[in-house]
Amino acid sequence: xxxxFFISICxxxxxxxxxxxxxxxxxxxxxxxxxxxxxDLYFTDPFVFLxxxxxxxxxLHLEARYNxxxxxxxxxxxxxxxxxxxxxxxxxxxxxxGAFGRTNxxxxxxxxxxxxxxxxxxxxxxxxxxxxxxxxxxxxxxxDFTYSPLDxxxxxxxxxxxxxxxxxxxxxxxxxxxxxxxxFEFTGYFYNISTDDFFVMLALTTDF
Numbered sequence: 001x002x003x004x005f006f007i008s009i010c011x012x013x014x015x016x017x018x019x020x021x022x023x024x025x026x027x028x029x030x031x032x033x034x035x036x037x038x039x040d041l042y043f044t045d046p047f048v049f050l051x052x053x054x055x056x057x058x059x060l061h062l063e064a065r066y067n068x069x070x071x072x073x074x075x076x077x078x079x080x081x082x083x084x085x086x087x088x089x090x091x092x093x094x095x096x097x098g099a100f101g102r103t104n105x106x107x108x109x110x111x112x113x114x115x116x117x118x119x120x121x122x123x124x125x126x127x128x129x130x131x132x133x134x135x136x137x138x139x140x141x142x143x144d145f146t147y148s149p150l151d152x153x154x155x156x157x158x159x160x161x162x163x164x165x166x167x168x169x170x171x172x173x174x175x176x177x178x179x180x181x182x183x184f185e186f187t188g189y190f191y192n193i194s195t196d197d198f199f200v201m202l203a204l205t206t207d208f
Contacts, residue, residue, distance in 0.1 A: 031058035036207040043200045056081060061093050069128055069140070070163055073101035077109065089115040097126070103163075105130040105137075118148045138163055144176060152180040158189055168197055183207055 034056045042048035048067055055062040061079035069075050079095030095109040109126035123143040130136035139161065146156030158176045169192060178187035189201040 033057045034207065036205060038203060038205045041202045041204070043202070061095065063095070063097070069099045069105075069107075069126075070101065070103035073099050073103045075099040075107075079109075079111070085115075087116060089113075095126075099128060103128070103130060103136070104132065120144075120146050120148070120154075122146075146176065146178070154178045154187075158191070160191070169195075172197070172199075178203075 036054045038052040038054075040048075040050040040052070042050065048071070050065070050067045052066075052068065053064045059081045061077075061081050063077040063079070065075045065077075067073065075097050077095045077097030079093040081091065081093050083089075083091040090112070092112040093110070095111065096107070097109060098106045105128045107126040107128040109124070111124040112122070114121045121143070122145075123141065125139070125141040127139050128137060130138075140163065142158070142160040142162070144156060144158045146154045148154040155175070155177045157174070159171050159173050161171050172191040174189055174191035174193060176187055176189045178185060180186075183206055185203075185205040187203040187205075189203070190198075191201065192198045
């Protein structure tokens with residue numbers, strides 16, 4: 001049963017990738033690659049270093065993560081970008097990926113950003129199917145809702161469900177404050193304020 005499931009998922013990955021290339025051959029030829037690196041630092045016990053690398057070319061999205069699904073675990077993703085809008089802007093990326101390391105599995109995922117007059121809703125989620133046991137399957141989500149009074153400044157609220165750092169709360173909730181300088185962004189997250197599960201996370205992002 002697991003073998004059939006694994007083969008089906010692999011076929012889906014190949015299908016998604018081939019459809020992306022077939023439909024966007026002209027776009028892939030004329031578009032430039034856009035790269036971004038994000039480093040998330042969890043000031044927890046233990047301290048967690050979580051790097052994320054993304055590459056986009058037209059509607060093709062590639063992504064690699066470490067310590068994301070689990071500690072000492074690498075994941076690789078391929079997705080399809082859908083974007084547009086004027087005052088209301090949207091950027092949606094359905095994806096599929098595989099995790100390898102302390103946790104081994106495969107996962108469908110979704111990232112999206114909705115923006116309107118300084119307000120932005122960003123969310124990334126996935127459901128990981130663990131190869132070892134279905135009891136280890138889990139749902140992950142990270143959602144930010146922010147307001148930017150200035151182009152270089154934003155603040156808002158955040159919620160996340162993660163396996164890397166677990167607390168007694170099902171969903172960690174907190175505040176965030178961010179700023180940008182040239183092509184660098186710095187965002188501080190303050191989760192579970194006024195509880196014993198309080199922790200701080202710092203996200204550093206740059207694109208090139």
